[in-house]
Amino acid sequence: MSKLSVPVRKFDAVIVGAGGSGLRAAIQLSEAGLKTAVLSKVFPTRSHTVAAQGGVSASLGNSEEDHWHWHMYDTVKGSDWLGDQDAIEYMCRKAPEVVVELEHFGMPFDRTDEGKIYQRPFGGHMSNFGEKPVRRACAAADRTGHAMLHALYQRNVRANTQFFVEWMALDLIRDQSGQVLGVIALEMETGEVVAFHSKATVFATGGAGRIYYSSTNAFINTGDGLGMAARAGIALEDMEFWQFHPTGVAGAGVLITEGVRGEGGILRNSTNERFMERYAPNAKDLASRDVVSRAMVTEINEGRGCGPNKDFVLLDITHLDPATIMKRLPGIREISIQFAGIDPIKAPIPVVPTCHYQMGGVPTNYKGQVVGDDGAPVRGFYAAGEVACASVHGANRLGTNSLLDLLVFGKASGDTVIDDLRSGEIGLRDLPADFADRTLARLNRLNTQTGGASVNECRLELQRTMQKHCGVFRFKDMLVEGVAKIVEVEKAAAHTEIKDKSQVWNTARVEALELDNLVEVAKATMVSAEARKESRGAHVRDDAPDTPANPNGRDDVNWHKHTLWHREGNRLSYKPVIMKPLSVETIALKTRSY
């Protein structure tokens, strides 16, 4: 296909992604009367936001006294002081407003007897600057994400948002000056490649948890927004920070809730030893997530893993009364039978620490504008949700803050687009002559490649490399080796071959294009992690241990800064953490302990 044949459609705004963040942004834009297109790889209500069960946080104070400033403190502390305090203040202050708005959009929140939104406790939510637990999480039974997505979708239908479903955005369009002018996208049903030419482009493409072999994320999370941004010369921020959950089913990744250990589940190694007794003599199997995860990895690395490859440990509930399992842990038996092939009443479940959430992403400010290396906004480009790094989660996300992030920054990005349009900051500019060249070259390469590597094998190699070399617990030599290995994977991925060369519903092509994005994210993660010579939040290195000078291995003197990974040259630069909030005093650096 030549670029002359790439049709162009014009919009005021194009949003890539129809999860919580994309739909929230779309409401602002469509309701303001802007011609708004939302592209999604799947029908909007199939976005991964559906999987969120826990809830969304806001200091409504419906059950007991609460304050946004306390929420802010918890978030800064949770982030291990890597979060930007202006963005964190903005998010926590806005939380009550966006949650109540969502209620008005029709979200069926659980309610108190007086009819207010019911709030429940959640790890890390405290009152009075870390003093005691507070009820801050708002939920709709165990289907908060699902209910949220439906409420937002309905509101968009009402506002006439135009949806492009089963379309995959492939690349960002930028002109000479760096301004973003839209995206190039592929319609799966026809194989047609179309330019969405717009005044504003909002990325809301979600996370990239599929870079790991073991991940709780659905298959869709291939980091397309990160790949597109990186290819267009936007540096990615803090990509070394990934949150892991200790108990994903080995292989499948499906989450086994903490409740299993709460009910008496025990972790065992290949010698059948209850190893947590050695790592956490008091809390044992109920120690905090990161402590349990690291103990599991240490067992595996020291050769006490189970199975033919000695690469998992066992979660044992065989000593529990089957009636208790059925009653207190519903669904766990089915999950274990279906995804591990094991009936947990009879045999222990194989588990490994599993990738769960991406803290880093496309750098933005608290208005949802993507920012370049100089800190100035990239004109015409906005991002929100898991793809973005505002940065409110810093080195470690607090539970329920992600759904909040979608609402607050989805809305903020929409509002900023409207402001930037009104002020004339952005407008429709001509497409450069070569706007489609890079994308068409990629597609052409796939259409003509023979004798190349298989997409599946490349993806597996990438995932195994990330899991082994850049997992929950990191080792200097493994990271150095990991960088070399991931560069090898990149080389192979540049020559993937697909047998199917057809146009219509060519899923092999789409998967090859997704792999391109996984590769960018994997490189960014490995390179950023290798370079950061401290432990902070979710990034924990064996060679940066807990010492009096550097509690928990955190080295503020040298490493209290954000990483920026640049695709060109596979190199890094750094920028300071924003310590000055918008209106309150800085929450000063302190050791993070609970």
Place this chain on the structure above:
Amino acid sequence: MDDREKLNRLRWRCTRRAMLEMDLLLGEFLERVYPTLSPAQADAFVTMADMEDLELWPLVNGNREPDDPVQAEVLALLRNVRVK
């Protein structure tokens, strides 16, 4: 649409879902069991693959039963799928 196109569309809708559990189960089912289904069962499966995850999950888990007898046949096969 020809058969390849239909199958690929179904593959996309089975393996790009909201929940990982469903990606894994439906993906496995599509490769192993779907080719053995009768035409009526295959149609029923396509309908089920179009359901949202939180509609389908209770059916798969046995917490709900479908009204349609052909769907029930397919579901019995789906419930037996093991992803390893």
